[in-house]
Each structure stands twice: as structure tokens, then as C-alpha cells.
Amino acid sequence: MSSTAPARKGGRSEFGVALLLLALGVWAIVDALGLSDLASRGPVSAKTVPIVVGGLLIAMAVLLAVDLLRGGRGEAEGGEDVDLSHGADWRTIGLLVAAFAANALLIERLGWPVSGAILFFGTTFALGSRRFVLNALISVGLSVGTWYLFNLALGIPLPVGILKGIL
């Protein structure tokens, strides 16, 4: 009995996918019904495709739920660096998302040379690297280097932020 418990738990969370599909399908149809079908001839207007896609999503939500009730399970994707024998490491994911969000929040205020360095340093930390000095040097080198590459060589202005006048 104990060996089936984790599988069953994974299955229950998969109903969330069916729910998400259902929500997306309803969203598509509700949004489409708010459109006017002026300037269209015949049965196809701006509404048609969203309604059909919404219907497809709702149908797949139902079929997926049926499949799950009958014991079907989605197959998690493998890969060279993927070890599916242990469960998902939510702490790592959380830290990665935090580092990513920090960059999105800070890029306009502090500039890419700072926010990009925080992003790289934060993600290496999240992924388990503990060579802080080396990582900090690589982070700063990468973010300053890419800033110069984009601004000078490629002509794509990345925000300079608080380092204005220094770089």
C-alpha cells in the first residue's frame, strides 16, 4: 500500500492540469462571446477560432480527467541531467524564480550590469554552487561584458541604471 501512495499523490495533482485546461477553454469562449462579428461574411468571424479552440481545450480537460480516473498518468520528461528517481526539488525552483524575479524588478532601477549579476549569482547559488568569490566574479564579468556587447557591438541598449557615467 505504501508504495502506491506517492503515485496516487502525483495523480491527484495532475487533475490540476485538467482544471487549468478547463479554465483556459472557458476563458477563450467567454472572451470570444464579447467580440462583435461585424465585417465578416458567413459562419466564420473573429469569434470562431477562439470558440473552437476553447471547445477543444474543454473537451481535452474532460478526456484527461477521465484518463486520470482510469489510472492514466502523464509521463515526466527525461534528459541527460534529469534524475526522476527523486521528487521535485521545490526549494531550488523557488530560489530560481526568486533570482529571476529579482532581475525583472531591478533591471530598470539598478541596470542590467547589477541585476544581471544578481540573476547569475542567485541561480548558481540556487543550483547548489557554493564557490561564492568565483561565482561573484563570473557574475559581474558576464553582466558587464554582455552590457558592453549589446550596447556597443550590437546597438541594443540594455539599461545602465545606477552605473551611469561609470560604464
Add this chain to the structure above:
Amino acid sequence: MDGVSSLLDGFATAITPINLLYAFIGVLLGTAIGVLPGIGPAMTIALLLPITVSLEPTQAFIMFAGIYYGGMYGGSTTSILLNTPGESASVVTAIEGNLMAKRGRGAAALATAAIGSFVAGTIGTLALALLAPVIVKLAVQMGAPDYFAVMVLAFIAVTTVLGSSMVRGLASLGVGLLIGTIGIDPTSGQQRLTFGIPELADGIDVVVLAVGLFAVGEALWVAAHLRRAPVEVIGVSNVRMTRDDWRRSWKPWLRGTAIGFPFGAVPAGGAEIPTFLSYAVEKKLTKHPEDFGNGAIEGVAGPEATNNASAAGGLVPLLTLGIPTTATAAVMLGAFQTYGIQPGPRLLDTQATLVWGLIASLFIGNVILLALNLPLATVWARLLRIPRPYLYAGILFFASIGAYAANNSTFDLWLLLVIGLLGFLMRRYGLPVVPAIIGIILGPAAEKQLRRALQISNGELGGLYNTWFSRAVYAVIVILLVAPPLIRWIRSRRDAGGTPIAQHHANVEGQ
């Protein structure tokens, strides 16, 4: 225009120093990302899109094509020398290739993979050059209903053939089509699914979508399940083949090419099926059946050639019809659209320099790839030892620059995170990513053709299937939808002998 003379013009384009340089950069990058786990050609081309907008389209596409081919070469190095299963297209190579490497024959495996890729790539590119003008001649007669039918075929084929569950494939396609609908409807000018957010009015940028689904989604997914033990890379010394290896390799190369090219040219989900087919064929035809399961060189030579030939085949529908059959081709189609180029039968006329320069540079790229991979395979293998925190931190770092640089907008970074989490969810619950990206990129084009077809027929639904071609395509679609469940049902009836428990079990396995 005649294929051969156009191809010669193409060589004149490709041979200029600047274009040669971009071809070289492309294959170099392609090999590197092919070797590295967790990063593939689709993601790389998407990341390079914001950078390449300042380039000439010809140069950008020469580089993209180099990445596309180079990724195939590099992928074989990983699957042969790494002791873990890799991406789907190289899974088959890994079976025998890894066994060969363990027995100290890794050098021969790498050599037969590289030379086989060269042979298949060259023949495949030649076939592309000869076939493209012929298909274009047929395609100019295709009307809106025909295009719509072919696009529906692409959706259904990618969905039913890939992965093990049709429901999950169709769900993924639906999500893709939904995302593709976001933005202003080009026909009526109304905003759809935008919540009134101005940044969404033009739709979600293809860079954000592709980078989110592939780069961020993959990085988050791998991070959640990162292999704790260091990877085991099998060492090799100088890469060469014995006379016996040559004798046993050349036929599988040619057979692999013959299998891979047509499969690549039809929308059937890329290299997964043909490589398995090639492996099965070689196993059946070999004079050394005892070697299969112990490292048979035929089992590397055949699938690796298949792999590259199908990459060449995939360019046929992309360049002649504007229909992608793989994730990489879908991103390249997105790249064409960013340049304001609409791929389709007129592409060979309107962008002759680009298309033929691209095809010619594929030949050149193949030669460079052989020169880069044969003597330097051991150098490339060193990339496999890159510490994983740096690899995945680097992917997220460059994903963030790419998404931000596309529109200089922070909104895109948040969008990138949302799409990345969606990509994570899809990998976690077995929803294939390829139908989603094909739906996103091809969906708007399909809607355009649908509405055009119905405008021509004045709203009559019959206008969708009033040509013999569209009817034939719909027949194929019905077969694709009906055949797999039917076969599964018959098989479960026969194997199970009617007991409900066994039937249920077969159903579960079939999902």
C-alpha cells in the same frame, strides 16, 4: 527556375567571406549546443533572434541553418559518450553508441556518426535543392482550402505521432493555438484574450514564447530533478574507423538517409520515428546480429544518418509551404516572420538569394562540421564536464537578456517567467512541447487561410473541401486520428482475451 543553376548562384552568395563567417559561427555554435545537455537548436535560434535583427536576413538564416545542422552532429557526441539517456532524436544512437564507447570503441562510434551525418546531410541537402522547385511548382496551384487542410494535417500529425498520449498532445496543441490567438485579430481589428493590456495587443513576441517554453521551462525542469552524481563521460582517443568499420557503415548510412529524408519532409514529429525505424532495419539486415546489444556500429551509423537526413527533409515544407514540422523549424518560421518574410511557394522567387544561399551554405556547413567534429570530437566532449550550476544559470541569464532585448520591456520578463512555468508544467505532466510551439506559430496562419477560404466560397462550409487535394488531406487526417486507437483496441482485444482487468492494463500502457 532550374534547381541546378539556382544552386550555383546560391554558392556564389554563400562563398562570400562574410557569409562563410556566419556559416562557421553557426556550425560552431550548433555543435556546442548539441553537445551541451539541456539546450537545443530551437532555443538557441530563439535566443539569437533579438541579436540578429540588425543582420541581413541572408546572413542570419545562414547562421540559423548552421545551428540546425550542427546541433545534430553535437547531439551524437553526447549520446555516445554520456552514460545517461538524452533527447528523443538521439536516444537510439545512445543504445549501441554508448555500448561501443564502454567497450573502448567510442572513437569508431563518433567517427561513423560524424561521417554518416556528413553523407546524409549532403545527400539530403541535394535532395532538398532538387525537390524544392518541383514542390513550389505544385504549391503555386494550391488555394486557401488546400493550405488550411495541410496546416490541420500538420497539427494533427505532430500531435498524434509524437508522445504516447493523444489527449495530452491535443491539449498541448490547444494551449498553443490559444496563445497564438492572443492579440489583435488582423481581419476585424478586435483585441482577443488580451485583458486590455497594451503589451499583449501585438501578441506575445515569438522570442519570449520560444525562449520561455524551451530555455526557461527546461532549466526549471532540470533544476527540479538535477542529477546529484557527477555525469560519467567515457573518454576516447583519436577518432578513426578501421576498414571493417567502413565496410559495415556505408550501407546503413545510405539506408538511413533514404528513411530519414521523407520522414523529415512530412509533418510527423521530427526524427524520433525514423531513427527507431532505421535501428530496426539495421538490426534485421545486419550480418552481425550478435553485436546488437553489445555495441553494433550499424546501430549508430543508420540512426545518425537518419537524423541528419530528416533535418534536411524538414526544410522542404518549411521553405516551400511555410509549414514547420519540428520545433526548430517552427522557430525558424517565426524568425522569417520577424523579418517580414512570409515563407510559402513564392519564397523561392521573392527571396531567391536568401533561399539558395541558405541551401548552398548547408553544403559548406556540412564540410565544416565534418572537419570540426572528426578530429576535435574529444575536445567537444570536454564541454560535457561543464559544472551544471553554470550551464543552467547561463541559460537563464541569456534567456533573460534575449527576452528583454526583444522589446526592451520588463513586462516581457514576467511573461517569460509565466511561459517558463507553463513549460515546466508541461514537462512534469507529459504534455509534449512541440504541438504547442507549432500551434502558436502556425495557428494564426491557419486562421487566415480558413477565413480566406470561406470568403471565397461566400460563407459556404463546402468551400473548405471543394478541391481533390484538400479532400485527400482530410482523408489522411481521419486515418491518423482513427488508426492508432483502433489498432490499440484490436491489440488489447486479442492479447487480453477479453478480461476487463488486462484490457484496462493495456489501456493504461497505451496512454
